[in-house]
Amino acid sequence: MIELDFNITIVGLGLIGGSFAMALKELNPKNLWAVDISEDVIKAAEEKKIIDKGYLDPRIPLEKSDMVIMCIYPNLTIKFIRDNMNNFKSGAIVTDTGGVKEKLIEEIYTFVRDDIDFIGGHPMAGRESKGLERASKEIFNNANYLITPTDKNKEENIKRVEDIVRAIGFGNIVKLDPKKHDEIIAFTSHLPHILASALVSSDSRCNTKFFIAGSFKDATRVARINSELWTELIMDNRNNTLHQLEVFEKSIVDFKRVIMDNDKEGLMTLFEKGRMKREELG
Amino acid sequence: MIELDFNITIVGLGLIGGSFAMALKELNPKNLWAVDISEDVIKAAEEKKIIDKGYLDPRIPLEKSDMVIMCIYPNLTIKFIRDNMNNFKSGAIVTDTGGVKEKLIEEIYTFVRDDIDFIGGHPMAGRESKGLERASKEIFNNANYLITPTDKNKEENIKRVEDIVRAIGFGNIVKLDPKKHDEIIAFTSHLPHILASALVSSDSRCNTKFFIAGSFKDATRVARINSELWTELIMDNRNNTLHQLEVFEKSIVDFKRVIMDNDKEGLMTLFEKGRMKREELG
Numbered sequence: 001m002i003e004l005d006f007n008i009t010i011v012g013l014g015l016i017g018g019s020f021a022m023a024l025k026e027l028n029p030k031n032l033w034a035v036d037i038s039e040d041v042i043k044a045a046e047e048k049k050i051i052d053k054g055y056l057d058p059r060i061p062l063e064k065s066d067m068v069i070m071c072i073y074p075n076l077t078i079k080f081i082r083d084n085m086n087n088f089k090s091g092a093i094v095t096d097t098g099g100v101k102e103k104l105i106e107e108i109y110t111f112v113r114d115d116i117d118f119i120g121g122h123p124m125a126g127r128e129s130k131g132l133e134r135a136s137k138e139i140f141n142n143a144n145y146l147i148t149p150t151d152k153n154k155e156e157n158i159k160r161v162e163d164i165v166r167a168i169g170f171g172n173i174v175k176l177d178p179k180k181h182d183e184i185i186a187f188t189s190h191l192p193h194i195l196a197s198a199l200v201s202s203d204s205r206c207n208t209k210f211f212i213a214g215s216f217k218d219a220t221r222v223a224r225i226n227s228e229l230w231t232e233l234i235m236d237n238r239n240n241t242l243h244q245l246e247v248f249e250k251s252i253v254d255f256k257r258v259i260m261d262n263d264k265e266g267l268m269t270l271f272e273k274g275r276m277k278r279e280e281l282g
Numbered sequence: 283m284i285e286l287d288f289n290i291t292i293v294g295l296g297l298i299g300g301s302f303a304m305a306l307k308e309l310n311p312k313n314l315w316a317v318d319i320s321e322d323v324i325k326a327a328e329e330k331k332i333i334d335k336g337y338l339d340p341r342i343p344l345e346k347s348d349m350v351i352m353c354i355y356p357n358l359t360i361k362f363i364r365d366n367m368n369n370f371k372s373g374a375i376v377t378d379t380g381g382v383k384e385k386l387i388e389e390i391y392t393f394v395r396d397d398i399d400f401i402g403g404h405p406m407a408g409r410e411s412k413g414l415e416r417a418s419k420e421i422f423n424n425a426n427y428l429i430t431p432t433d434k435n436k437e438e439n440i441k442r443v444e445d446i447v448r449a450i451g452f453g454n455i456v457k458l459d460p461k462k463h464d465e466i467i468a469f470t471s472h473l474p475h476i477l478a479s480a481l482v483s484s485d486s487r488c489n490t491k492f493f494i495a496g497s498f499k500d501a502t503r504v505a506r507i508n509s510e511l512w513t514e515l516i517m518d519n520r521n522n523t524l525h526q527l528e529v530f531e532k533s534i535v536d537f538k539r540v541i542m543d544n545d546k547e548g549l550m551t552l553f554e555k556g557r558m559k560r561e562e563l564g
Contacts (some may be wrong), residue, residue, distance in 0.1 A: 015329065034306065049334055060401060083470075119495075123476070124494065125308065125495060126495060126496070126497075127496070143495065144492055144493060144494065144495065146493065150306060154364060167480065172491075172492045174492045174493070184487070184490075184493045185493065187484070187487075187490075188490060188493045188494045188495075188498045189494075189495065189497060189498065190479065191481070192497040192498050192501040192502075193497055194534075194537050195477060195481060195501060195534075196497070196501060196556070196560075197390065197537075197553055197556030197557075198530060198533035198534050198536075198537055198556070199473070199474065199477060199533070199557075200556045200559045200560045200563075201533050201552065201555050201556045201559060202469070202526070202529045202530045202532070202533040203469065203559060205466070205469075206333065206562075208466075208469075208470060208562075208563065209454075209562065209563045209564060210426055210454045210456045211406070211426060211428065211466045211467065211469045211470045212383070212406065212426065212471075213406035213407060213408060213409070213425065213426065213470075213471065214409070214503075214504075215408075215471060215474040215475055215478070215503075215504045216470045216471065216474050216563075217502070217563070218474075218500040218503050218504070219459045219474040219477060219478060219500070219501055219504075219562050220474075220544060220556075220563070221497075221500050221560075222496075222497045222500070222501070223556040223559070223560035224557055224560050224561060225553050225556065225557050227550045227553035227554050227557060228550065230553060231546050231549045231550045231553060232427070232546075234541060234549065235541070235544060235546055235549065238542075238544065241541060242538060242541055242542060244484070245534060245538055245541075246538075247484045247532065248480060248481065248484045248534075249534060251480035251481070251483050251484040252476075252477075252480050252485070252527060252530075252531060254480075254522060255402035255476050255479075255480055255527065256527055256528075259517070259520055259523060259524055259527075260520075260524060262517060264513050264514075264517055265514065267513045267517065268509045268510065268513045270479060270483065271479055271507050271509035271512060271513060272509050273479075273483050274478070274479030274480070274482045274502075274505040274507065275479075275505060275506055275507050276485045277483060277485060278478075278482045278502050278503075278505035278506050279506060280490075280491065281482075281491045281494065281498075281499070281502070282491060
């Protein structure tokens with residue numbers, strides 16, 4: 001069991017923040033506090049005993065927090081850290097959970113105090129639902145966690161973030177630079193969300209539900225999207241996302257060509273290539 | 283409980299045929315027989331008591347069967363019915379379970395005897411796995427079943443097929459003409475299989491599994507494809523599939539345009555449209 005002899009504050013008790021609270025509480029940190037804009041959410045979290053205390057005013061917990069975990073939208077994360085620059089404890093680790101890293105980290109580095117260590121993080125554990133009521137520590141089980149350190153981060157602080165996310169259930173924890181992160185995520189996360197939405201939207205019928213099976217349902221699951229959040233993420237990663245869309249369009253053209261040519265061998269080869277790639281993923 | 287006071291033969295004890303056997307056995311038909319090319323599979327099915335008896339030689343059960351359910355690939359279905367044209371019982375209902383209907387039905391109608399009623403069927407209950415060992419009557423639970431009658435089919439026979447598939451667990455049963463079926467299925471089934479394969483194939487990395495979450499896994503689940511079967515299905519439905527790929531490409535272009543223009547309102551609108559469409563599907 002990891003020892004957490006320090007104070008942690010979670011900012012934002014939504015699906016991710018709430019899940020962090022549930023998972024961290026079981027590790028018995030010295031104090032586990034939370035900040036949220038909703039009094040009801042704070043009360044609910046206190047009643048569930050997944051935090052020691054919640055606050056509308058961030059100043060009180062931030063002053064004593066050795067670690068702050070930002071669980072709000074990326075642009076709000078930037079605004080919150082900027083607005084509270086003078087409230088953080090000296091030496092605090094501040095980490096976030098946003099899906100895009102380069103732009104966010106660059107912007108935070110323009111104003112963050114030298115005695116605060118901001119470390120980018122990305123739990124790959126979203127759901128198409130949101131809010132504290134959907135939170136659950138199970139969503140972290142064996143999920144991937146990406147940490148995007150820079151030269152400015154202290155080794156021992158990166159390790160502390162890593163130890164904590166491993167202790168709350170994440171499986172693979174990979175460290176990579178923010179730029180590389182965004183390139184890869186454009187493919188593994190932004191692209192599938194756009195495809196799901198584009199697929200369901202290319203439907204001009206109204207009784208489609210009588211003609212679908214698992215393939216269509218799964219392919220479009222994440223079309224139940226949090227439009228505001230995903231618009232923000234994708235616009236913060238525009239060039240990489242456009243590039244991946246273009247690579248994908250080429251794959252579609254390959255399929256169109258063999259179908260048009262009635263090239264059975266060719267179509268089977270494309271499917272086999274995909275099948276083998278997919279099997280590698282487990 | 284539906285009464286099945288007649289003999290049924292299932293041709294092909296794979297995932298679908300095996301699941302039909304398991305589900306039909308519970309309805310106590312007079313006799314439930316099966317035909318398969320593998321002695322081992324027949325033995326396994328007999329030992330599991332999901333059929334009364336299995337045969338390598340189709341003549342024996344076909345002569346006495348009032349209903350024959352074809353659970354092999356579409357092209358093999360055509361060949362089997364042609365080869366066994368003289369073995370079917372007069373008045374028998376023959377139905378199939380293939381994913382494409384127009385071409386198959388047209389071809390069968392060129393040689394089928396007048397006293398045999400061939401009715402096209404399509405259980406939308408596939409899995410990315412195959413074989414008797416993966417069969418389970420649960421895969422039919424609340425799934426969609428499409429029946430594609432023509433002028434040649436007798437009303438009471440269509441109703442019999444409908445009653446049976448409802449009795450074994452299918453939820454929505456829709457009757458529509460074969461041409462319309464293939465148009466819709468190109469969108470709801472063939473397109474998502476191609477997209478899954480194209481998505482996983484547009485990956486040039488080798489450690490992708492550390493960077494994925496549920497969205498990528500679900501979007502690519504059916505890339506674990508039975509390449510032979512799906513090549514056959516899609517090539518039998520080429521024009522519809524090409525058309526749907528082109529409609530889909532236009533959706534992608536819509537997304538690219540708003541992302542390129544940094545048009546947040548536009549992207550949010552596209553996502554919202556998709557979200558609402560997806561919610562209708564349940």
